[in-house]
Amino acid sequence: MSKKIIFILLVWSTHCFAQNKVQQDSTMLKKLYDTSLLNGKSYTWLDYLSNQIGGRLSGSVNAQKAVEWAEKELNTLGLDKVWLQSVMVPKWTRGVTEFAYIETEPGRTTNVPICALGGSVPTPIGGIKASVVEVKGIEDLRKLGSDQITGKIVFFNRPMQADLIETFKAYGGCVDQRYSGAAEAANFGAVGVIVRSMNLRLDDYPHTGAMSYGNLPDADKIPAAAISTNGADLLSSMLTLNPDIKFHINMNCRTWKDVESFNVIGEITGSELPNEYMVVGGHLDSWDLGDGAHDDGAGVVQSMEVLRLFKEIGYAPKRSLRVVLFMNEENGLRGGKKYAAVAKSKGENHVFALESDSGGFTPRGFSFDCDDANFEQVKSWTTLFEPYLIHYFAKGGSGADIGPLKKEGIVLAGLRPDSQRYFDYHHAKNDTFDAINKRELELGAATMASLVYLFDRYGVK
Secondary structure, three states: OOHHHHHHHHHHHHHHHHHHHHHHHHHHHHHHHHHHHHHOOHHHHHHHHHHHHOOOOOOOHHHHHHHHHHHHHHHOOOOOEEEEEEEEEEEEEOOOOOEEEEEEEOOEEEEOOEEEOEOOOOOOOOOEEEEEEEEOOHHHHHHHOHHHHOOOEEEEOOOOOOOOOOHHHHHHOOOHHHHHHHHHHHHOOOOEEEEEOOOOOOOOOOOOOEOOOOOOOHHHOOOEEEEOHHHHHHHHHHHHHOOOOEEEEEOOOEEEEEEEEEEEEEEEOOOOEEEEEEEEEEEOOOOOOOOOHHHHHHHHHHHHHHHHHHHHHOOOOOEEEEEEEEOOOOOOOHHHHHHHHHHHHOOOEEEEEEEOOOOOOOEEEEEEEOOHHHHHHHHOOHHHHHHHOOOEEEEOOOOOOOHHHOOOOOEEEEEEEOOOOHHHHOOOOOOOHHHOOHHHHHHHHHHHHHHHHHHHHHOOO
């Protein structure tokens, strides 16, 4: 047989082998999508988590109920291990509903929707009332200085940038005023802060979220609240007409001592490489205003569903696969940090981690924190995802809870659903189960399972 014929046969054999692998992968992905859409549990799980338990702020009774529920459900899946990982978390309570109004003159007031930011101190009994100074951000605040701020309530009114298609970039462009605004304003003598809600839509829902006082002593901390976007526009317009109006805030939130809570972990032990760990997860805690269906109940049940789908179709991963339901992402990231610290102390070799924490909307693809070689491997799988309209693969962020796992050689990934409506619900009272679309949620779970399967089969470069 001539060398030319041998070469042709080798090329043909290699091509056939590659085509066979593609066909096997295509068949596996279809099986995962079919099972999630026809026989999924993510929607039923989320119904219970949202409607029977509800909002799950770290340290709350509902957070503990969610831990117990998740452990129980994982134990029904026939996993090799299920356990709770203790973690100390902050405990902050909102108290009775906050109250605020704009006063144009004594006796003439207009109520506006506000909510305390997570971690805020309360107002004095009876509330505070003061003149208002409006700024577009922290830099504007610094330009004004103490002479124009002392004794006033600072109104941070920088909206999310509406012309940014990537809404998370719009969020990142103005969230500093929510997180650090109170600490900055207190340094200039302000008595309180009001922050425009991180929301691209005009509505009457104030959106809470984490804030920090930095190194301020307790005596210098000032109350901080979010105001709805409609309320912010009203306040801004009224200030234009009458700069001397007053604003009244009444809040009785409180910070308590740290309490014990738990990450909930389930594992399928790897059939070939049990000492290589892959993680899929979301955060079990949520803010207290709604029931946390999108943030992050969706990520929790989608992550649970990945392991259930593998068990359902009889796929035994080569590497050990863990679902980790992290506690305290919203106001401390204690769960993510604790999981990474324990993994490091045990010398566990984590090679891949995937997080879902961007809502339960239609999946579009993934973002990756990885090297070029692994990203090229991901792009080679594009044709496998195209039948499911998954086209977005980009290098960038992954997820807050899996971030502490970052090290050389690991691939971190984040599910990226369509985000145009996400901030309509994020951290607000309307983040409830009725805002979830069953099919979109199930598509997200199958998309996650597909990526986990491919990294399990082909490994990390």
